[in-house]
Amino acid sequence: MITYPSLKKGATIGVTAPSSGVPEYLHELIRLACSRMESRGYSIVCKDTVWTQEKAKSAPAINRAAEFNSLMQEEDVDIIIPPWGGELLIEILDKLDFDAMQPKWVLGYSDVSVLLLAITLKTGMATAHGTNLIDLRGADMDETTAMWETVLSTQKGESVLQYSSPMYQKEWQHTNPSPHIFHLTEPTVWKTTETTPHVNMQGRLLGGCIDIIRHVIGTPYGDVQTFQKEQIGNEAIIWYLENCELSTTDLRRSLVQMKLAGWFDHCAGIMFGRSPANQTVDGYTVEDVYQELAEELQVPVLYDIDCGHMPPQITFINGAFAEVELSFEKGSVRQYFRP
Known part of the structure; x- marks a missing residue:
């Protein structure tokens, strides 16, 4: 609960x-x-x-x-x-x-x-x-x-609805802050591995910066299976993840480790934030990573969402039930504060 x-x-x-x-x-x-x-x-x-x-x-x-x-x-x-x-x-x-x-x-x-x-x-x-x-x-x-x-x-x-941002920040300008700190210059476009422009996912939210949270796999602080069974009654999980510094191959290794550890069991979908990293390795792109993950898990993958080190950010609540919708490159997240 x-x-x-x-x-x-x-x-x-x-x-x-x-x-x-x-x-x-x-x-x-x-x-x-x-x-x-x-x-x-x-x-x-x-x-x-x-x-x-x-x-x-x-x-x-x-x-x-x-x-x-x-x-x-x-x-x-x-x-x-x-x-x-x-x-x-x-x-x-x-x-x-x-x-x-x-x-x-x-x-x-x-x-x-x-x-x-x-x-x-x-x-x-x-x-x-x-x-x-x-x-x-x-x-x-x-x-x-x-x-x-x-x-x-x-x-x-109750529930609360948030929408994808109109614009996002490509580069930090620490010495030249705007009235709201960020410089929102680039049009926000949510993308998906699915062939349809419409995607709907429902499940409990969990996530964070993949560079960091991968390190609690196999520890008492990353026991997703027990949480899923005892706290949310085996409901599906929607993962939101963002990559701060990983290359595409390191990102791929991290996702495979999560999969092998059972973090993606009963998964309803995965969302990836915009990233300043995701360096291509030997022609292996981040889009390749997303596509392989979607095919392996047989779940939709959304990417370039409002999460992480390229602001602004949607406020995601770990543990909340969420309904995530993508329609023609725009997204919405309704979170239900239910036990």
Whole structure:
């Protein structure tokens, strides 16, 4: 059974860095993001790890875990949003107290996605894959990103509908932020391996950054089979995945490993986000990868969806039941907050 936190008006946001912190020369970005959120009516609790970064992590794993555990148990903190992702969040998983976690949203993506997936698989509590805090520092939010508040305010038993973005960002321009941070210059086109322009998929959502979540296969933090049996009554799963840095052959190896580990058993479909990676190897393209996966699993594959490191992003809720539709290169995702 899936439990859903709920974002309330005037919520207190806990900011901690379970992966990478913010180096000193970028501290102004986090101050601005916190200020923007306060101007929108939120309270902010910013913890120590946010302000430090050394040797590819904000702090030693035991410190990061202790800070996250504290925020998850703190009754006055309603939602946790890390500043951004990073590289080594996986180090803290065996130091987290999953049994003591209070129902509250954790929102993020990239390296944070392995934390989100582990929490949902271990506890049955829904988690939110979407924007990070740094990208909320703009004067406003684009319409796709802005849906994070609506999605996280959805009540148990209700549903929420999101649409594919009109435009997406091809390249980051960190020194030239727009009013909503991103530079949305390219038309968004959702694609599919199917021969029809219409695709419909239904199932429970799970996913994240494939570079990261593949590393919990075979561990207590990646037990998809037990989750599927005990938490969602063997309902089908729709996977959403995004590739940050993998070549096509490494992506293929990762997907085969997932398949061999049973992650794609009872799968209703797979969605892949736009990616700055997917380097072709010896003529082997990412479209080849998608096509082979669709044929092997006999499920539809959608790609270039709004997910990952080429924003904006739809807010996907791990554990929610979703109805995903593609029609003539435009997509919609309706998520049902049902147990």
